Amino acid sequence: MVNFYTAKKKINGKEYTAQFNGISAALKAVDDSYIEGTNNTSVEKLSKYLFEHVIVDPKGLTPDDFDSMDEFNEVITFAREVMQGNFREKKEQKSNTKASKE
Known part of the structure; x- marks a missing residue:
């Protein structure tokens, strides 16, 4: 079972919270963001996924x-x-929020 974690980061004075959804979700996101017929990923497709799911x-x-x-x-x-x-860095692993997604 995947452990879902969140991490926060302040960028230009705004706080963003991102969620780790598991390695298989990351692999699917990359696969779905390829530009058809090429080996290149689309920044637009990947950013859409990241904004919707991460x-x-x-x-x-x-x-x-x-x-x-x-x-x-x-x-x-x-x-x-x-x-x-x-x-997660070794020192920060305990400070990240761990939550199960059901």
């Missing part, structure tokens, strides 16, 4: 909610790291 607060984000590409990229990078399970 960033849980604030809800309903879109690329147009950001003032710059730098801010957008920083949030996407944070969300992608959480999606892949790379958000």
